[in-house]
Amino acid sequence: MIVNMSEMLKKAFEGKYAVGQFNINNLEWTKAVLLTAEEQKSPVILGVSEGAAKYMGGVNTVAAMVRAMDKDLGITVPVALHLDHGSYQGCLDCVEAGFSSIMFDGSHFELDENIQKTTELVNLARERGLSIEAEVGSIGGEEDGVVGTGEIADPAACKQIADLGVDALAAGIGNIHGVYPDNWQGLAFDALEAISKAISGIPLVLHGGTGIPEDMIKKAISLGMAKINVNTECQLSFAAATREYIEAGKDKTGKGFDPRSLLAPGFNAIKETVKEKMILFGSVGKA
Numbered sequence: 001m002i003v004n005m006s007e008m009l010k011k012a013f014e015g016k017y018a019v020g021q022f023n024i025n026n027l028e029w030t031k032a033v034l035l036t037a038e039e040q041k042s043p044v045i046l047g048v049s050e051g052a053a054k055y056m057g058g059v060n061t062v063a064a065m066v067r068a069m070d071k072d073l074g075i076t077v078p079v080a081l082h083l084d085h086g087s088y089q090g091c092l093d094c095v096e097a098g099f100s101s102i103m104f105d106g107s108h109f110e111l112d113e114n115i116q117k118t119t120e121l122v123n124l125a126r127e128r129g130l131s132i133e134a135e136v137g138s139i140g141g142e143e144d145g146v147v148g149t150g151e152i153a154d155p156a157a158c159k160q161i162a163d164l165g166v167d168a169l170a171a172g173i174g175n176i177h178g179v180y181p182d183n184w185q186g187l188a189f190d191a192l193e194a195i196s197k198a199i200s201g202i203p204l205v206l207h208g209g210t211g212i213p214e215d216m217i218k219k220a221i222s223l224g225m226a227k228i229n230v231n232t233e234c235q236l237s238f239a240a241a242t243r244e245y246i247e248a249g250k251d252k253t254g255k256g257f258d259p260r261s262l263l264a265p266g267f268n269a270i271k272e273t274v275k276e277k278m279i280l281f282g283s284v285g286k287a
Contacts, residue, residue: 002070004100004131005080005227006167008043009203012226017282018206018217021045022274023084023231024062025052028263029238030069032270037077040275042283044077045101047084047229048094059083059090063098077287080131084229088117095128103133103170111157115164122165133205133227134161137172152191155198162199168227170205171195175212187216189223196224203227210236214280221282230277234270241269 005019012019024030024046037044046066053059066081082101083094091102104121106114118134125132137153153171162169173195174188196204203226206212210233212220217228245265250256278284 001076001078002067002081002100003078004129004167005045005082005133006131008045008078008080009131009168009226011286012043012283013201013203013224015282015286016222017286018221018226018228019043019045019283019286020274020277020281021047021082021084021205021227021229022234022277023047023049023052023229024066025235026056027065027069028267029234029270030066031073032267033274034069034073034075034079036271036274036278037079037287038073038075040278040284041077041287042278042285043079043287044278044283045080045082045227047082047231048099049084050086050090053083053094059093059097059099063094067098082131082133085135088121091121092124095124095130099130101131101133101167103135105135105170107135107137107151107172111160115160118161118166119164126165131167133168133170134164134166135170135172136161152188153195155191155194158195159198162202166202168203168205169199170207173206175206175208187212187220189219192220192223192225205229217280228277228281230273233277234273237269237273238266241265 008019022033048062053062056062070079080101081099083099083103085105086103091104094102104118106117122132136158137151151172158171173192204224205227206220206225207229210230242265251262
């Protein structure tokens with residue numbers, strides 16, 4: 001059931017759990033996440049970066065595939081199709097393509113320009129019935145060519161963006177995309193508490209959910225994180241399972257080279273990773 005993410009995030013925020021955003025990269029990824037969400041009776045957000053959308057053929061292809069698969073698989077849980085780290089034009093394209101939610105990443109602009117562009121997109125999202133996420137303070141690391149230095153967001157700036165009417169806010173608190181280095185200092189909970197207090201009632205988003213210790217995840221949820229993004233961890237699970245299958249020579253046995261067989265271990269590994277995260281985030285049974 002394709003919906004925007006406004007209602008699912010409100011429920012998560014009030015219920016002190018988080019909804020997982022799992023980025024999709026192809027048909028197998030999409031099917032794995034949708035089936036796991038249905039099995040776990042969990043709301044879910046399918047994240048799509050502009051780079052991943054281009055790889056899959058374009059935003060129209062992605063929207064058509066997700067909506068058709070949701071229908072054909074008989075998915076009954078709430079599913080949001082969400083643009084991840086979108087540019088201004090990328091947001092416009094996804095609105096027209098049929099996404100149910102967009103994220104505008106204006107964190108690399110001066111605050112005034114971020115406010116201006118976010119305001120325009122909030123108005124458009126409201127007209128079209130979409131939800132919208134904004135960002136303050138760039139998230140560290142790289143996400144499909146979007147590079148962030150990893151900032152601690154200013155609570156006052158967060159309030160200015162939150163007051164524009166966004167459904168969720170991504171605020172940098174020391175989190176990064178990709179694999180965390182050994183010398184990572186951890187999440188800045190003092191900053192998170194200050195931000196949560198400043199924007200009172202707006203669900204927060206934790207990007208770079210891969211590799212953050214479970215106790216930090218749970219504490220972040222208790223302080224207002226209602227959406228947690230996972231991408232790298234699913235990619236690593238998929239790669240490891242696929243590598244094991246090939247290194248064991250299973251692709252050379254019978255019709256093991258058939259993509260439906262070759263990709264099955266990775267597919268199942270994604271499902272297991274998504275299930276583990278849904279349990280950790282507390283969203284199981286919340287659909």
